[in-house]
Amino acid sequence: xxxxxxxxxxxxxxxxxxxxxxxxxxxxxxxxxxxxxxxxxxxxxxxxxxxxxxxxxxxxxxxxxxxxxxxxxxxxxxxxxxxxxxxxxxxxxxxxxxxxxxxxxxxxxxxxxxxxxxxxxxxxxxxxxxxxxxxxxxxxxxxxxxxxxxxxxxxxxxxx
Numbered sequence: 001x002x003x004x005x006x007x008x009x010x011x012x013x014x015x016x017x018x019x020x021x022x023x024x025x026x027x028x029x030x031x032x033x034x035x036x037x038x039x040x041x042x043x044x045x046x047x048x049x050x051x052x053x054x055x056x057x058x059x060x061x062x063x064x065x066x067x068x069x070x071x072x073x074x075x076x077x078x079x080x081x082x083x084x085x086x087x088x089x090x091x092x093x094x095x096x097x098x099x100x101x102x103x104x105x106x107x108x109x110x111x112x113x114x115x116x117x118x119x120x121x122x123x124x125x126x127x128x129x130x131x132x133x134x135x136x137x138x139x140x141x142x143x144x145x146x147x148x149x150x151x152x153x154x155x156x157x158x159x160x
Contacts, residue, residue, distance in 0.1 A: 007121040010110055016117045025139045028055055028156040032141040040147030041115055047154065055156055062108060062153040070108045072096065079157060111140050112150045135160040
């Protein structure tokens, strides 16, 4: 099955904001900006789940591993339900979706390497033919314990 990309952009919070067509993801971006220090990237410890209850079912955290790979730390209940999968916790993109892992790994790499945000609007035909939704919107935001080197990615998705 193929992937029919509609929108895919990398950039700063201000640049990405102009592309987002989802109130949920604008809220996620506003939250990320609110916890960001003026001179760097927010650390994971700045995320407060109590401040973003509306985002939790569609939120995921991805660890950047020492070897540059990625591993899901957690995924919200709606993400796992709609992807019709086992728990994503502790899985790599390859373990999660196999041969199509590069579709999600490539944006993770760029967010990590360039400390930029990523926004995508797309269909999910590459994942499953039995999904209950047709389109999704995703926002990836870097997190860095030292404020500079990305060691985690904070993602939020909306399903349409």
